[in-house]
Amino acid sequence: MSAHPPAAAAHGASTAITTQAIQPGLSAEQLLAKLAHFNPERDPRDRWGLTVIVPASRLREVVRHLRDDAELRFGMLLDVVGIDYLAFPDHRGARYAVTYPLKSVAYRHRVTLKVWVEEEDAKVPSLHDLFKSADWAERETWDQYGIVFIGHPNLKRLLNHHEFVGHPLRKDYPCQKRQKLSTNDPMVDQLEAQLKRRGYTVVERGEAHNGVPISAVGSVPLGDRTTATVKTSGGAGAVGAGAPATTGAAGAAPAGTVAGAKS
Amino acid sequence: MKVLTPAGEPLDLMTVNVGPSHPATHGTLRIFAALDGETIVASALEMGYLHRGFEKMVEQGTYSMVLPYTDRLNYCSAMMNNIGFCKAVEKMFGVEVPERCIIVRVILSELSRIIDHMVCTCTNLVDLGALTNFWYFFNTREEVYKIWEKLCGARLTNTVTRIGGMYRDVYPDFASDVAGVLLKIESAVKEVRGLIEKNKIFIDRTRDVGVVSAADAISWGWTGPCLRASGVDRDLRKDEPYYGYDQYQFDTVIGTTGDTFDRIMVRIYEMIESVSICRQALGKLKPGPINTTDARLSLPSRDQVYHDMEALINSFKLVYEGVRPPAGECYDATEAANGELGFLIVSDGGTNPYRIKVRPPCFTQYAAYGAMIEGGMLADVAASLGSINIIAGELDR
Amino acid sequence: MTYKPVPAGVTPEINLGDSFITTRVDAVVNWGRRNSLWPFPFGTACCAIEFMGVVSSMFDISRFGAELVRFSPRQADLLIIAGTVTYKQAPVLRRIYEQMCEPRWVISAGACATSGGFYDCYCTVPGIDEIIPVDVYIAGCPPRPEAFLEAVVQLQDKIAQESIKEQRTVGV
Numbered sequence: 001m002s003a004h005p006p007a008a009a010a011h012g013a014s015t016a017i018t019t020q021a022i023q024p025g026l027s028a029e030q031l032l033a034k035l036a037h038f039n040p041e042r043d044p045r046d047r048w049g050l051t052v053i054v055p056a057s058r059l060r061e062v063v064r065h066l067r068d069d070a071e072l073r074f075g076m077l078l079d080v081v082g083i084d085y086l087a088f089p090d091h092r093g094a095r096y097a098v099t100y101p102l103k104s105v106a107y108r109h110r111v112t113l114k115v116w117v118e119e120e121d122a123k124v125p126s127l128h129d130l131f132k133s134a135d136w137a138e139r140e141t142w143d144q145y146g147i148v149f150i151g152h153p154n155l156k157r158l159l160n161h162h163e164f165v166g167h168p169l170r171k172d173y174p175c176q177k178r179q180k181l182s183t184n185d186p187m188v189d190q191l192e193a194q195l196k197r198r199g200y201t202v203v204e205r206g207e208a209h210n211g212v213p214i215s216a217v218g219s220v221p222l223g224d225r226t227t228a229t230v231k232t233s234g235g236a237g238a239v240g241a242g243a244p245a246t247t248g249a250a251g252a253a254p255a256g257t258v259a260g261a262k263s
Numbered sequence: 264m265k266v267l268t269p270a271g272e273p274l275d276l277m278t279v280n281v282g283p284s285h286p287a288t289h290g291t292l293r294i295f296a297a298l299d300g301e302t303i304v305a306s307a308l309e310m311g312y313l314h315r316g317f318e319k320m321v322e323q324g325t326y327s328m329v330l331p332y333t334d335r336l337n338y339c340s341a342m343m344n345n346i347g348f349c350k351a352v353e354k355m356f357g358v359e360v361p362e363r364c365i366i367v368r369v370i371l372s373e374l375s376r377i378i379d380h381m382v383c384t385c386t387n388l389v390d391l392g393a394l395t396n397f398w399y400f401f402n403t404r405e406e407v408y409k410i411w412e413k414l415c416g417a418r419l420t421n422t423v424t425r426i427g428g429m430y431r432d433v434y435p436d437f438a439s440d441v442a443g444v445l446l447k448i449e450s451a452v453k454e455v456r457g458l459i460e461k462n463k464i465f466i467d468r469t470r471d472v473g474v475v476s477a478a479d480a481i482s483w484g485w486t487g488p489c490l491r492a493s494g495v496d497r498d499l500r501k502d503e504p505y506y507g508y509d510q511y512q513f514d515t516v517i518g519t520t521g522d523t524f525d526r527i528m529v530r531i532y533e534m535i536e537s538v539s540i541c542r543q544a545l546g547k548l549k550p551g552p553i554n555t556t557d558a559r560l561s562l563p564s565r566d567q568v569y570h571d572m573e574a575l576i577n578s579f580k581l582v583y584e585g586v587r588p589p590a591g592e593c594y595d596a597t598e599a600a601n602g603e604l605g606f607l608i609v610s611d612g613g614t615n616p617y618r619i620k621v622r623p624p625c626f627t628q629y630a631a632y633g634a635m636i637e638g639g640m641l642a643d644v645a646a647s648l649g650s651i652n653i654i655a656g657e658l659d660r
Numbered sequence: 661m662t663y664k665p666v667p668a669g670v671t672p673e674i675n676l677g678d679s680f681i682t683t684r685v686d687a688v689v690n691w692g693r694r695n696s697l698w699p700f701p702f703g704t705a706c707c708a709i710e711f712m713g714v715v716s717s718m719f720d721i722s723r724f725g726a727e728l729v730r731f732s733p734r735q736a737d738l739l740i741i742a743g744t745v746t747y748k749q750a751p752v753l754r755r756i757y758e759q760m761c762e763p764r765w766v767i768s769a770g771a772c773a774t775s776g777g778f779y780d781c782y783c784t785v786p787g788i789d790e791i792i793p794v795d796v797y798i799a800g801c802p803p804r805p806e807a808f809l810e811a812v813v814q815l816q817d818k819i820a821q822e823s824i825k826e827q828r829t830v831g832v
Contacts, residue, residue, distance in 0.1 A: 284731075291704050315746065
């Protein structure tokens with residue numbers, strides 16, 4: 001491994017980008033000029049960098065152009081950011097926006113794309129096949145805002161648990177509204193989807209996975225830890241080290257049931 | 264789980280959960296893997312076990328109240344998060360902090376980078392069985408913590424910067440203390456290098472494990488030491504210099520193969536470069552003001568407050584309402600220990616941030632992790648997971 | 661062999677000198693338990709880094725017997741929750757606690773584990789005592805390593821007052 005500046009790397013085509021020093025990039029005006037055929041609109045809210053508003057229908061075209069054009073080469077999608085303008089003072093127009101900060105690895109320029117998303121039809125085309133980093137970033141935006149990314153292979157919750165209802169970063173979601181989780185996501189379906197992607201066919205699930213959420217096997221559901229129904233033998237009084245609550249594993253079944261086997 | 268291979272042969276796979284409570288998953292990560300013997304055939308990752316609602320919480324308070332939350336993002340190098348956030352807000356105001364503040368922030372950044380790399384490397388080595396390095400590096404971290412304690416009272420979650428400057432100026436012996444700790448850092452790095460760099464076991468366990476090509480790394484959005492280990496010479500300190508980084512002489516450390524060995528060694532060599540930057544910065548440290556005097560950010564002096572009406576009102580508004588960046592959307596990034604730490608701040612001109620999105624560097628690295636381990640052995644999971652330095656606080660926010 | 665009755669007040673141990681110590685069962689058992697706590701660091705966030713500092717040589721938790729960190733709940737008797745517990749993590753924590761065998765103790769380290777910390781929002785459990793019983797709480801964000809050591813000492817004092825006659829838990 002070379003400790004100091006670029007050694008002759010063993011990879012091939014990518015060395016052209018990687019071992020070269022970063023080239024000066026285009027200015028904001030030049031970038032806008034290069035996007036002229038898309039009729040870009042510059043977002044006045046971003047006074048410090050270049051944010052270009054793009055309609056959702058042309059998003060993929062624009063992104064592909066930005067990525068592949070020889071003078072632009074925006075090869076890195078940094079993030080997918082959702083914004084909810086519900087509580088923004090004097091806001092008119094669509095409720096949500098999704099912004100895509102892009103960076104070039106070859107040139108020293110950056111651009112952010114912004115797509116307005118209506119509340120009633122919160123859908124945006126997915127970029128997961130153009131940038132690998134879009135995969136999870138879009139999942140997160142779906143999780144937190146409820147914006148659907150059309151074509152995304154696995155639009156599931158990422159940050160919040162799988163029993164969560166609602167989209168917490170929306171402005172109308174109360175900050176302190178907590179939602180408990182009873183059992184963890186078994187994730188068998190995601191694993192099977194991944195196996196399928198790699199060419200394997202699932203013939204039979206293991207016993208542990210058949211219908212029963214894995215973490216529920218042998219476990220007690222989370223109930224309220226109310227009165228400690230501690231039974232001490234021989235009336236020895238309070239148990240020494242803090243009275244742990246029993247959630248009725250031996251006693252009455254708690255209100256929230258566990259699907260399937262309880263040993 | 265019974266499957267048919269792509270060739271049509273029957274195979275019995277075992278499914279195993281690595282995490283979310285596991286010694287090798289630093290922080291709370293879950294890897295649900297289907298194994299054929301020791302080889303991972305497919306995996307599904309889960310994160311979000313430490314999702315604490317940073318982005319929702321910061322909307323509830325003022326901009327200054329965001330700072331303690333930023334500490335807990337990448338808690339191994341808390342000051343870099345503070346600095347990143349303050350820099351983004353100062354950019355919105357168009358304010359340049361004074362020269363002394365810039366140099367102090369550079370020193371604190373680089374020292375934080377060093378201690379972050381130390382945690383990453385030594386815990387990664389513990390996963391491989393090399394426990395001694397853990398003691399060496401943690402002892403050195405304690406030495407750095409002594410400086411943090413003298414500086415701001417806290418060891419880990421410092422909240423040392425403020426918007427417009429620093430919490431307070433550095434204490435009188437700061438420069439000599441830092442110079443002393445840099446020597447200790449160098450000696451610790453030398454010891455650890457001596458233990459692992461030519462160690463056959465270490466090389467066997469990390470060479471060609473978890474290889475990520477440069478093109479893949481870029482497409483995955485990797486930044487920081489992991490990207491550099493894959494051979495891509497990109498460092499925000501050199502490409503888009505801020506805080507005078509273009510004035511410092513340092514090399515970016517680049518790997519060749521993009522395997523675990525490269526990622527670990529890139530961090531170790533980066534520590535040496537950071538020590539050099541710290542020394543140069545100490546040489547530039549001159550007396551001067553530490554906070555900006557911009558009235559939108561800093562409190563006027565007591566004397567002015569008592570004698571001048573405008574200063575009194577300014578002080579009142581700043582104390583009761585906090586700073587109010589102009590309305591707009593600003594993205595700013597710094598080169599944090601893990602890579603490009605970005606803050607997208609949406610301001611409505613009010614006292615509370617409207618939206619703050621943190622662009623965590625390890626998010627993209629963990630997203631690629633599933634692809635990285637497939638085809639490898641279970642033992643390699645521990646080796647490569649440590650090398651991408653997942654800090655759950657930053658990953659899940 | 662004739663039996664020689666021992667006079668009152670003269671115990672057999674006197675003839676054997678210092679080979680025996682008399683004590684109570686509780687004292688011995690508690691002495692053994694409190695001086696060989698095997699921690700399970702359920703570290704989720706920043707407090708886990710401070711716990712690593714406690715384990716390292718400067719603060720050295722092994723002085724108190726709690727050196728062998730065990731990452732399997734079956735092999736540990738002290739569960740240290742260091743860091744925030746979210747609702748996603750809660751069933752996992754519960755399961756880990758259930759897997760531990762008696763006697764077991766729990767230390768809740770840090771503000772987040774104790775009360776949710778300053779993350780008063782939709783995803784954070786406001787204190788792990790909603791899920792599992794806790795013996796010692798450590799305040800701090802993060803607590804200093806000395807605070808961890810103080811918690812271990814307090815737990816040791818608590819253990820010293822236990823008795824094996826009392827059944828520790830039922831059911832769970």
